[in-house]
Amino acid sequence: MAGFVRELERRAGPALRLEQRAAGGVGCVVWDAALVLAKFLETGACPLARRHVLELGAGTGAVGIMAATLGANVTVTDLEELQELLLVNIENNKHLVTGSVRAKVLKWGEDVTAFQPPPDYILMADCIYYEESLEPLLKTLKDLTGPDTCVLCCYEQRTMGKNPEIERKYFELLQRDFELERIPLDRHDEEYRSADIHIVNIHRKRTNSPS
Numbered sequence: 001m002a003g004f005v006r007e008l009e010r011r012a013g014p015a016l017r018l019e020q021r022a023a024g025g026v027g028c029v030v031w032d033a034a035l036v037l038a039k040f041l042e043t044g045a046c047p048l049a050r051r052h053v054l055e056l057g058a059g060t061g062a063v064g065i066m067a068a069t070l071g072a073n074v075t076v077t078d079l080e081e082l083q084e085l086l087l088v089n090i091e092n093n094k095h096l097v098t099g100s101v102r103a104k105v106l107k108w109g110e111d112v113t114a115f116q117p118p119p120d121y122i123l124m125a126d127c128i129y130y131e132e133s134l135e136p137l138l139k140t141l142k143d144l145t146g147p148d149t150c151v152l153c154c155y156e157q158r159t160m161g162k163n164p165e166i167e168r169k170y171f172e173l174l175q176r177d178f179e180l181e182r183i184p185l186d187r188h189d190e191e192y193r194s195a196d197i198h199i200v201n202i203h204r205k206r207t208n209s210p211s
Helices: 032-042 062-069 080-096 131-144 163-174
Strands: 003-008 016-021 052-056 073-078 100-105 121-125 150-156 178-183 197-204
Touching: 003 032, 003 062, 016 062, 016 080, 032 062, 032 121, 032 150, 032 197, 052 062, 052 131, 062 073, 062 080, 062 100, 062 121, 073 080, 080 100, 131 163, 163 178
Parallel strands: 052 073, 052 121, 073 100, 121 150
Antiparallel strands: 003 016, 150 197, 178 197
């Protein structure tokens, strides 16, 4: 299948080279929210060295691979059909990795025993677009997170069709079990930022309410 390479500049050292696919599903290209989140990680706002990091809906692996270049031990996850692309991008950028990175299949809503103990960070970029995926995604977040897990969710606010309703429902459901804090735009990377792309810091609620 034809591919084309997207370069993602880094503050220190050579750029990431991320292969994309000219045909395929939504996971086959580097979305703007992935660029924004990857570059936010470079600001140093979150200490990543030697931290256990899991990326959900990784697609090309841009965010997770960036985290691995910052010293994190990363597992990038997506569906079976994205594994080949993830492995290509891990191989293409392995010389830049100062932590570690591996790819694994994770289908939202299914068993996550293989991904325990809970990671220090969960990274998500543009994972909110299918209404039917909201409940499985929320189940996976609940199953994966521990009391100290930080979830960084980056998404592009879309105004077309059902997108606003899907976003509203997602955050409404999320707030049953999680506390949300929007990261101000002025803390995003100076170049890779946009008023319609948001980063939300998400933690499990500290209460003992039944799940």
